[in-house]
Amino acid sequence: MKNADKVKVIPLGGLGEIGKNMTAIEYQNEIVVIDCGIAFPDEDMYGVDLVIPDITYLINNKDKVKGIFITHGHEDHIGSLPYILKQLNVPVYGTKLTLGLIENKLKEENMVSDCTLNCVKAGETVTIENLKVEFIRCTHSIADSCCLAIHTPVGVILHTGDFKIDYTPIDGLVMDLERISSLGKSGVLLLLADSTNVERQGHTISEKAIGETLDRIFLGAEGRVIVATFASNIHRMQQIINASIKYGRKVAFSGRSMENISQVAMELGYLHISDGQIICVDEIKNYPNEQITIITTGSQGEPMAALARISFSTHKKIKIEPKDLFIISASPIPGNEKLISRVINELFKKDAKVIYDDLEEVHVSGHAYQEELKLIHTLVHPKFFMPVHGEYRHLKHHAALAQKMGMKDENIFTLETGQVLEVSEDEASISGSVPTGSVYVDGLGVGDVGNIVLRDRKYLAEDGMLTVVVTLERESYSILAGPDIITRGFVYAKESEELINEIKAIVRRELDNCLDNRIIEWYILKTNMKKAVERFVYENTKRRPIILPIIMEI
Amino acid sequence: MKNADKVKVIPLGGLGEIGKNMTAIEYQNEIVVIDCGIAFPDEDMYGVDLVIPDITYLINNKDKVKGIFITHGHEDHIGSLPYILKQLNVPVYGTKLTLGLIENKLKEENMVSDCTLNCVKAGETVTIENLKVEFIRCTHSIADSCCLAIHTPVGVILHTGDFKIDYTPIDGLVMDLERISSLGKSGVLLLLADSTNVERQGHTISEKAIGETLDRIFLGAEGRVIVATFASNIHRMQQIINASIKYGRKVAFSGRSMENISQVAMELGYLHISDGQIICVDEIKNYPNEQITIITTGSQGEPMAALARISFSTHKKIKIEPKDLFIISASPIPGNEKLISRVINELFKKDAKVIYDDLEEVHVSGHAYQEELKLIHTLVHPKFFMPVHGEYRHLKHHAALAQKMGMKDENIFTLETGQVLEVSEDEASISGSVPTGSVYVDGLGVGDVGNIVLRDRKYLAEDGMLTVVVTLERESYSILAGPDIITRGFVYAKESEELINEIKAIVRRELDNCLDNRIIEWYILKTNMKKAVERFVYENTKRRPIILPIIMEI
Incomplete structure (x- = not known):
């Protein structure tokens, strides 16, 4: 009864959000997981370093999970592995560069020896039992990217991963449209496709175009050239290297991830540069400026990255x-x-020349625009379609695009993270949901910062805090010390002495009132103090600091 | 000896930053001030509502200040008036609509009767004594905008204010290029020109183009049309109204500033709509949906504005x-x-249709692009040039543009806020600087939140706080109560009981250590406690909450 067979597709992240991409595909007793990424915190997630997916569902189905299959080596596809593998140590599959980057991550956590990393070449298929996962070469802003075709007894599920269609990629390895087309011909049950750039018309520009711009810019450069880019964009790195060599420049890598990733890429043969062309940052001073290129991190203006430190003159080695x-x-x-704008302004103030995307074409996107998406839909013409990787508006627009291409509305499924799509040969439907969500990583803590903590941080950030502390003697119903007021982030203490004194007076009045009536229950005392202070402070300042009443009792 | 005469131009805001535009022009005993704007806080200015310019220099030269001349009614040009006029009550000059908006602001602060507002028509000149200020019509994203020509005994200073060159403005009132040209012909000493869009090539699109797009969108709309835009963009409002009337829709205004400003604009004759066409939000339900247009605030995704409240279903009247x-x-x-993206996603989730700038041309900029700037430079061909209104990179690019147009580098002055440009008939130079900066408005407080408070808020936002409180008896060197630990925004208290207990133990150990050695100086006790807790917390969590040691003494 093959027809009754069903496969479940469960996005655990990456739908209705940018980042933490992760999708589970479940058939009977087998689950394969696609990608394992992080998201970066929103601005209201105060103090949170990273966001990783909640994998409760996978933990609850531990025995079923056969492996994690990675489409490519970007953080939003591999970044959660060090956290997730600690909870669920299953084999990881990926192409050579992808695994090199993963290994690099796991090394930092001393986890390499505990994890099973399996190298797969584009074109190869990994057979689990009933499920088979085929790696199909695609093009993206990182080398060695793949789409995955999951062959299930119910039919083929094609997940594009992140992709663009670059007909002239730097490494000459074009997307395997032939294989995708042949899969389409024999019938694809379900397509999951990247929605990031669905709002953009036309076709992305080839990475190669950047090479031409860089060449022109390098030609005119009189001093050092310092290029900030994404550390994982090895093709970009290669083009910067090519321009440097052409114009007689040595290349130095600056910033931890830039150094690490270039090292991995060189070792694995993805980045081509002879030893004599590379120098370390300390050697820069041995060459005239016009013979130096520095490739650096910090292209997002991150305050702690190399570029920002160079611009604000806090970099130890590069002035x-x-x-x-x-x-x-x-x-x-x-x-x-705003972060990157701040860095650019600072560079201009220091009289440097700065070229950025608003002025010249020095960047291209790695995600397919509308015409590329249409090509994939045309080649694959799946029975069912589920847009992935994007905010809700992107998913919605991608669904609309599929509909315009002729798909029936009832065959298109715009899910949110955690919803379950059940697909049989003839039918698909949303059949419920599994627990999912965001787990916050803050320092060493994973999941110990939640909504209450974040809410408090928000209030603290807005108006600071005000602690009222008093020592009472229970027996005598009397105040032994205090009330004292300590504030942080509220007002200048010195200039607000009067305000603070008034608050003290209010607290004392509230306390006296309670104690005179023989009330010494902490809860009541604290509530009364808090309310009185809150009211007074708001009336006088229109601010709402967190009020923290503390009673010490003797 | 006219040649020895000098005029000082002192930007008090708006250079090297977006917003809080304000420039003082000083000749002997006269100062005229151009504009008086606010800036919106950066994301690291936690809890700050507004930023206004520091006017210490004007206060110190109170008797010289003859008036504030406003180019147009945007917040970044008028928003500081309620604060500044409290410190420096001088006459304010502006066109009718500008004054209407200012009056509206002052009303909210009950300040109208104390202030002198003088209405000036475009084309008119206000004579102080030696200084004369001429209002010259320009076009911008708010009606009734002007450039200002300050006629001084040393020469003419032309300040463009914010402008674009719209050859087909909605009100038919084109920019007075004739007057600008004739000033240029007779010689302009110094040009101060808007730099906001200097990085954009070509020419801005006319506001009228939006009308055509709106018309097409309204034609196809089947239900209500809800348009979010800037409340001050009265031309945009007019075009939305025109499309509404054409397609038989009543118009309702939603959001406080939208209601206020549309009211002012109608009263003053800048917004044309017959009474029967306007309804209030409560009347929406009396009409079929296809006969309703709502013009609302919140186009920036501001969480408290009407659009966000509608999208998150927290608006009381509009579902x-x-x-x-x-x-x-x-x-x-x-x-x-991100804020606006969140609102768009939410609207899509609720199955609404949403059109925004990425998809259709529903917005145009109000600031001149490169070709418009070139026209102004060509017409004015000033002796000296100072780019204004923009981040440093914009000023720098504007300086480069002027140079490309043939100006000598030494005649171009890229200043920062607070620097003083001294100009004589033949020479100009930066002659020092005056005290300037940002004054933070937080709730009712103006200037009582500074860098220390903001630094604390930043730390609080990142990692929260941890209060350690203990009551000591001085005589006996003993701990009477505590140590108690109270945290906010640090960790889930319940799940971290162990951590908290360890911290208590560490504090007790430190205290015992001190007290055993007969040390009871607060400073030492607090420092030791703080350091020990800080170290322990960082090692165990990699977080740095603000540690607040409190000692009560009996």
Whole structure:
């Protein structure tokens, strides 16, 4: 009864949000997981370093999970592995560069020896039992990216991963459209496709175009060239290296992830540069400026990354020099606009030249635009379609695009993270949901910061805090010490002495009132103190600091 | 000896930053001030509502200040008036609509009767004594905008204010290029020109183009049309009204500033709509959906504005209904991208249609692009040039543009806020600086939140706080109560009981250590406690909450 067979597709992250991409595909007693990414915190997730997916569902089905299959080596696809593998140590599959980057991550956590990393080449298929996972080469802003075709007894599920269609990729390895087309011909049950750039018309520009711009810029550069870009964009790195070599420049890598990833990419043969062309940052001073290129992290303006430190003169080894030319070869990820703008302004103030995307074409996107998506839909013409990787509006627009291409509305499923799509040969439907969500990583803590803590941080951030502390003697119903007021982030203490004294007076009045009536229950005392202070402070300042009443009792 | 005469130009805000535009022009015993704006706080200015310029220099030269001349009615040009006029009550000059908006602001602060507002028509000149201020019509994203020509005995200073060159403005009142040209012909000493869009090539699109897009969108709308835009963009409002009337829709205004400003604009004759066409939000339900347009605030995704409240179903009077069509007729101000994206996603989730700038041309900029700037430079061909209104990179690019147009580098002055440009008939130079900066408005407090408070708020936001409180008896060197630990925004208290207990133990050990050695100086006790807790917490959590040691003494 093959027809009764069903496969479940469960997005555990990446739908209705940017990042923490993770999808489980479940058939009977087998689950394969696609990707394991992190998301970066929103601005209201105060103090949170990273966000990882909640994998309760996988933990509850531990025995079924056969492996995690990684489409490519970007953080939003591999970044959660060090956390997730600690809870669920299953084999990881990926292409060579992807695994190199994962290994690098796991090394930092001393986890390499405990994890099973399996290298798969594009074109190869990993057979679990009933499920088979085929790696199909695609093009993206990182080398060695793949789409995954999951062959199930119910039919083929094609997950594009992140992709663009670059007909002239730097490494010459074009997307395997032939295989995708042949899968389409024999019938694809369900397509999951990248929605990031669905709002953009036309076709992405080839990475190669950037090479031409860089060449022109390098030609005119009189001093050092300092290029900030994403550390994982090895093709970009290669093009910067090519331009450098052409114009007689040595290349130095600056910033931890840039150094690490370039090292991995060189070792694995993805980045081509002879030893004599690379120098370390300490050697820069041994060469004239016009013979130096520095490739650096910080293209998002991150305050602690190398570029920001160079611009604000806090970098220990790289100081701005006359005729320095900076290239920001990246576009700001939404939310980072102001950070990168601040760095650019600072560079201009120090009289450096700066070239960025608003001025010259020094960056291209790695995600398919509308015409590329249409090509994939045309080649695959799946029975069912589920847009993935994007905010809700992107998913919705991608669904609309599929509909315009002729798909029936009832065959398109715009899910949110955690919803379960059950697919049989003839039918698909949303059949409920599994527990999912965001787990916050803050320092060493994973999941110990939740909504209450974040709410408190928000209030603290807005108006600071005000502690009222008093020592009481229970027997005599009397105040032994205090009330004292300590504030942080509320007002200048010195200039607000009067305000603080008034608050003290109010607290004392409230306390006296209670104690005179022989009330010494902490709860009542604290509530009364808090309310009185809150009211007074708000009336006088229109601020709502967190009020923390503390009673010490003797 | 006219040649020895000098005039000082002192930007008190708006250079090297977006917002709080304010420039003082000083000749002997006269100062005229141009504009008096606010800036919106950066994301690291936790809890700050507004930023206003520091006017210490004007206060110190109180007797010289003859008036504040306003170019147009945007917040970044008028928003500081309620604060500044309290410190420096001088006459304010502006065009009718500008004054209407200012009056509206002052009313809210009960300040109208104390202030002198003088209405000036475009084309008119206000004579102080030696200084004369001429209002010259320009076009911008708010009606009744002007450039200002300050006629001084040394020469003419032309300040463009914010402008674009719209050859087909909605009100038919084109920019007075004739007057600007004739000033240029007779010789302009110094040009101060808007730099906001200097990085954009070409020419801005006319506001009228939006009308055509709106018309097309309204034609196809089947339910209500809800348009979010800037409340001050009265031309946009007019075009929305025109499309509404054409397609038989009544118009309701939603959001406080939208209601206020539309009211002012109608009263003053800047917004044309017959009484029967306007309804209030409560009357919406009396009409079929296809006969309703709502013009609302919240185009930046501000969480408390009407649009966000509608989208998250927290608006009391406007609920999303089937076939609702939302138009976000604005582009996000840098920093607001995520906020507006959140609102758009929410609207899509609720099955509304949403049109925004990425999809259709529903917004145009109000600031001149490169070709418009070139026209102004060509017409004015000033002796000296100072780029204004923009981040440092914009000023720098504007300086480069002027240079490309043939100006000598030594005649271009890229200043920062607070620097003084001294100009004589033949020479100009930066002659020092005056005290300036940002004054933070937080609730009712103006200037009582500074860098220390903000630094604390930042730490509180990142990792929360941890209070250690203990009551000691001085005589006996003994602990009477505590140590108690109270945290906020640090960790889930319940799940971290062990951690908290360990911290208590550490504090007790430190205290015992001190007290055993007969040390009871608060400073030492507190420092030791703080350091020990800080170290322990960081090692165990990699977090740095603010540690607040409190000692009560009996």
